[in-house]
Amino acid sequence: MWIEQCEETDCFMHGLERRNPGEQEYHQAVREFVESVMPFVLKHRKYKDAQILERMTEPDRIVIFRVTWEDDAGNIRANRAWRVQFNNSIGPYKGGMRLHPDVTLSVLKFLGFEQTFKNSLTGLPMGGAKGGANFNPKGKSDREVMRFCQSLMIELHRHIGEDTDVPAGDIGVGAREVSYLFGQYKRLENRFAGILTGKGLTFGGSLVRTEATGYGCVYFCENMFNQVGDSLRGKTCVVSGSGNVAIYTAEKAHELGGKVVTMSDSSGFVHDRAGIDAEKLAFIKDLKEVRRGRISEYADKFDGVTFHADERPWNVPCDVAFPCATQNEINLDDANALIGNGVKAVSEGANMPTELAGAHAFLDAKILYGPSKAANAGGVAVSGLEQSQNALRLSWSREDVDEKLKTIMRDIHDKCVEHGQTDGFVNYVRGSNIAGFIKVADAMLAYGVV
Numbered sequence: 001m002w003i004e005q006c007e008e009t010d011c012f013m014h015g016l017e018r019r020n021p022g023e024q025e026y027h028q029a030v031r032e033f034v035e036s037v038m039p040f041v042l043k044h045r046k047y048k049d050a051q052i053l054e055r056m057t058e059p060d061r062i063v064i065f066r067v068t069w070e071d072d073a074g075n076i077r078a079n080r081a082w083r084v085q086f087n088n089s090i091g092p093y094k095g096g097m098r099l100h101p102d103v104t105l106s107v108l109k110f111l112g113f114e115q116t117f118k119n120s121l122t123g124l125p126m127g128g129a130k131g132g133a134n135f136n137p138k139g140k141s142d143r144e145v146m147r148f149c150q151s152l153m154i155e156l157h158r159h160i161g162e163d164t165d166v167p168a169g170d171i172g173v174g175a176r177e178v179s180y181l182f183g184q185y186k187r188l189e190n191r192f193a194g195i196l197t198g199k200g201l202t203f204g205g206s207l208v209r210t211e212a213t214g215y216g217c218v219y220f221c222e223n224m225f226n227q228v229g230d231s232l233r234g235k236t237c238v239v240s241g242s243g244n245v246a247i248y249t250a251e252k253a254h255e256l257g258g259k260v261v262t263m264s265d266s267s268g269f270v271h272d273r274a275g276i277d278a279e280k281l282a283f284i285k286d287l288k289e290v291r292r293g294r295i296s297e298y299a300d301k302f303d304g305v306t307f308h309a310d311e312r313p314w315n316v317p318c319d320v321a322f323p324c325a326t327q328n329e330i331n332l333d334d335a336n337a338l339i340g341n342g343v344k345a346v347s348e349g350a351n352m353p354t355e356l357a358g359a360h361a362f363l364d365a366k367i368l369y370g371p372s373k374a375a376n377a378g379g380v381a382v383s384g385l386e387q388s389q390n391a392l393r394l395s396w397s398r399e400d401v402d403e404k405l406k407t408i409m410r411d412i413h414d415k416c417v418e419h420g421q422t423d424g425f426v427n428y429v430r431g432s433n434i435a436g437f438i439k440v441a442d443a444m445l446a447y448g449v450v
């Protein structure tokens with residue numbers, strides 16, 4: 001049976017790689033998924049006979065378009081944008097938009113693929129999608145970002161809608177960009193509808209959406225600790241990134257009694273042995289969300305803090321690692337450094353932050369390893385709650401939304417345990433992949449040959 005699984009996985013991946021040449025991130029995301037799911041598919045022949053894996057790894061459609069805009073100096077600029085509508089078997093497409101110079105189709109396909117199963121895990125009726133553009137918002141004025149977002153929406157608006165596809169934020173797309181995008185949609189369609197999530201609180205946004213991915217990632221980690229009779233209290237935590245996910249991961253980890261000693265950006269990381277408390281985090285929020293500065297300024301501001309240029313924080317000894325910046329930010333050496341220093345848990349706020357070899361190392365070391373599909377599903381879950389509030393024309397209280405988020409993260413955790421536990425050890429990678437797969441696969445089977 002094991003040999004059959006290996007052969008089936010390798011054979012499947014060979015075909016996928018041939019059909020999607022050069023798309024390394026996409027290959028990686030699918031391989032991680034298929035390694036978990038293939039044994040389950042071989043055991044349940046209805047999925048195999050219906051070629052479900054082959055169908056699931058082919059996006060429903062991809063829209064590619066040019067975004068032309070004018071910079072402040074009057075130069076004409078052109079970027080490429082995409083929307084990957086991956087799978088809408090269990091609900092309208094849902095997933096963020098990323099603005100970053102490194103965005104490629106491969107990155108968006110990996111993100112859209114993972115989003116499909118993450119959304120399934122939340123228990124809410126949401127399909128999977130992702131989009132973005134190879135536009136760099138860094139160093140651009142507000143007006144330049146506005147003109148870019150408006151131009152992007154001139155094409156995107158044809159493809160989205162509250163029952164079709166509901167984008168949200170991601171790297172480079174925060175409150176400012178969502179507002180520009182929503183304002184332009186409203187102007188083009190003459191409709192006020194919940195076609196984007198992460199909106200401002202005065203125009204249909206949900207309380208706790210800003211915090212949801214980070215808070216959810218910490219709730220997931222606390223659930224993993226509780227499963228083994230432990231908790232975050234007193235644990236030293238290493239966080240990477242200093243964007244939306246990282247800031248609210250650090251905030252909640254601190255609130256639950258953890259000591260956060262690092263944060264980073266693409267220029268390096270800061271190490272604060274005394275711990276990043278609420279007051280210091282307020283400085284980072286202002287630095288990153290308002291002034292759009294660099295994390296090195298934190299080291300200039302506070303005593304006893306060191307800045308490590310062009311380095312990642314994974315060699316800093318810790319009990320818990322929260323990678324919250326970007327994909328493939330933990331390689332095998334980083335994973336081994338964390339394990340060597342006694343890390344007890346890794347909870348992924350970013351999408352696919354760990355390379356495949358690093359993920360295998362975490363599983364072999366039998367640490368508590370919460371993969372992104374499960375651990376960072378809190379953001380899209382509260383986006384789903386934002387859609388519900390928009391449809392009902394209601395606004396729920398902060399306490400209500402936070403309580404729902406906690407319940408969703410606990411349910412996701414329990415589904416991972418149900419499908420990932422063997423001999424007392426929970427393989428959260430296998431658990432999340434199988435639990436996410438079943439719901440989408442069963443809907444596809446029910447629809448027949450589509």
Ligand code: NAP
Binds near residue numbers: 171377
């Ligand atoms: P964000 O607010 O734009 O912050 C991204 C952070 O990561 C910044 O500190 C950025 O540093 C750093 N970063 C980006 N690219 C990097 C690179 N190549 N190397 C090193 N650092 C890099 O984005 P975000 O919303 O927090 O998203 C972070 C991760 O969480 C992404 O993987 C995203 O897909 C995932 N995620 C986000 C949400 C959400 O609700 N926002 C939900 C689920 C998952 P610089 O400022 O120097 O670029």
